[in-house]
Structure formats: C-alpha cells, structure tokens
Amino acid sequence: MFKEYNHSAFSLHYELVLVTKNKTPIFNEDIVNFGVEIFKNISVSYQVNLTGIHFEATHMHFKFEAYPTTNLYKFINAYKSASSRKIKNYYPEVRDKLSGTAMWEANYFLITTGVSSNDIVLHYIEEYIKCDEIHHEHTENCIGE
Structure with a gap:
C-alpha cells in the first residue's frame, strides 16, 4: 500500500x-x-x-x-x-x-x-506503529525504539 x-x-x-x-x-x-x-x-x-x-x-x-x-x-x-x-x-x-x-x-x-488518506493513515497506524505511547506499552518492532 x-x-x-x-x-x-x-x-x-x-x-x-x-x-x-x-x-x-x-x-x-x-x-x-x-x-x-x-x-x-x-x-x-x-x-x-x-x-x-x-x-x-x-x-x-x-x-x-x-x-x-x-x-x-x-x-x-x-x-x-x-x-x-x-x-x-x-x-x-x-x-x-x-x-x-x-x-x-x-x-x-x-x-x-x-485512496482516501484516512484509509492510508489507519493502515499505517495498525501495521507500522506497534507502540502505545499514551500508556507506555511497547511491543516488539516498536518504531522509535
């Protein structure tokens, strides 16, 4: 995508x-x-x-x-x-x-x-951002670590 x-x-x-x-x-x-x-x-x-x-x-x-x-x-x-x-x-x-x-x-x-930018942004967040910065919960492959 x-x-x-x-x-x-x-x-x-x-x-x-x-x-x-x-x-x-x-x-x-x-x-x-x-x-x-x-x-x-x-x-x-x-x-x-x-x-x-x-x-x-x-x-x-x-x-x-x-x-x-x-x-x-x-x-x-x-x-x-x-x-x-x-x-x-x-x-x-x-x-x-x-x-x-x-x-x-x-x-x-x-x-x-x-495609709609909303669809792309949601896909990016779901597929590429693996961190929950608000609750400081991180999973493997978290971007920025």
Missing part, C-alpha cells in the same frame, strides 16, 4: 496531463506506446513508477508513484524534452503536423491522486 524510505512510510500518487502544442492531434496507439517507453526509461533515474496511462489525440494522462525526494519539476521537464525530441525524430508525420514547434504546451497539470 505504501513504500518505506529513511525511516518513513509514504504513498505518493500523481496524475500528470500533458497537452500537445495548440492541441494538435498527433497521438495514436503506436506513438503513445513509444512515449510510454520514453517515460519508463527516464523514470528510473527519478524513482518514478508508471501505474497507468490514458490518451486522446491531443493529450496524455500519466498516473505514477514517486518518492518524497523526487524532483517532479525536473522529471516532468526531462520527459517533455526527451519525448518531444524522440517522437518528432521517429515519427516525421508528427514533426510535419507541428510545423517545427515544440510538441508540448509549456504548462502541464499535476494532481495528487489515490
């Missing part, structure tokens, strides 16, 4: 929406699959894990998980730059439709997603 890193537990889920320049319709299944492979290749360096994808002709939605240390701004801009360059080089029809402009709009939409 969540990951651990440096004595912390977290569950960071995001959805990123990227729109093509001037909403130019360029995406089909082949181009999207190529773009997904680029996403996966870049994501390794940023500790990002792709969990879902949706697309229409003018935009792509990426659902992914990340670490608290992930610089999302750098990751997103690295993806936009690499995917624009590689897709335009590999698919000349995309380059022609865009008439030499950038593939993506400069702005993007990023939102946090996931």
Whole structure:
C-alpha cells in the first residue's frame, strides 16, 4: 500500500496531463506506446513508477508513484524534452503536423491522486506503529525504539 524510505512510510500518487502544442492531434496507439517507453526509461533515474496511462489525440494522462525526494519539476521537464525530441525524430508525420514547434504546451497539470488518506493513515497506524505511547506499552518492532 505504501513504500518505506529513511525511516518513513509514504504513498505518493500523481496524475500528470500533458497537452500537445495548440492541441494538435498527433497521438495514436503506436506513438503513445513509444512515449510510454520514453517515460519508463527516464523514470528510473527519478524513482518514478508508471501505474497507468490514458490518451486522446491531443493529450496524455500519466498516473505514477514517486518518492518524497523526487524532483517532479525536473522529471516532468526531462520527459517533455526527451519525448518531444524522440517522437518528432521517429515519427516525421508528427514533426510535419507541428510545423517545427515544440510538441508540448509549456504548462502541464499535476494532481495528487489515490485512496482516501484516512484509509492510508489507519493502515499505517495498525501495521507500522506497534507502540502505545499514551500508556507506555511497547511491543516488539516498536518504531522509535
């Protein structure tokens, strides 16, 4: 349900929406699959894990998980730059439709997603915190000991 890193537990889920320049319709299944492979290749360096994808002709939605240390701004801009360059080089029809402009709009939409935070907090308390600090009762594997 969540990951651990440096004595912390977290569950960071995001959805990123990227729109093509001037909403130019360029995406089909082949181009999207190529773009997904680029996403996966870049994501390794940023500790990002792709969990879902949706697309229409003018935009792509990426659902992914990340670490608290992930610089999302750098990751997103690295993806936009690499995917624009590689897709335009590999698919000349995309380059022609865009008439030499950038593939993506400069702005993007990023939102946090996931299950109810109450559910995650309760799971964390039940599974990871093995101490009763109020009554000073501790069991084995108590975090903080």
